[in-house]
Amino acid sequence: MTRTQTRYDCVFTNARPELEGMRGLEVYMWVLYECAVVHWFDAIGEAPDEDMGMWIVQPSFDGRSPNISVIHINAIYRAAHLLPIYGTDYIPCNINFYHSLDAFRAFYVNKFTDHHAFEIAF
Secondary structure (H helix, E strand, O other): OOOOOEEEEEEEEOOOOOOOOHEEEEEEEEEOEEEEEEEEEEEEEEOOHHHHOEEEEOOOOEEEEOOEEEHHHHHHOOOOEEEEEOOOOOOOOOOOHHHHHHOOOOEEEOOOOOHHHHHOOO
16 A cells, blocks of 8 residues: 555444344444544743753643644654653553553653754754
8 A cells, every 4th residue: 555545444343232243233434544643742841951951741631631633644744752751759660661651741852862853853
């Protein structure tokens, strides 16, 4: 599939779980769009952190709900590397890499990842 093709798939939904087989299912066609669901981050402060030289961000919320949007993948400029701000507490032994965005409250935007990041995250 090239970036310009749209993908169409047919899928089952379990519309009536109390019924068995096809009697409880509905079939529909859906389109796989070239989009991403994003959870926004807010910059903390108006300049990079004085000690680290990197911007600090935190997950954005609308009240108690995460600030989430759907954007077209063409709006994505490049990947961002976030470093957790650890604080003074011990990190649990059972934490995995996929927990890090939920386990920490703030992050440094790592501009030292590569020269591209260094040029854009100043």
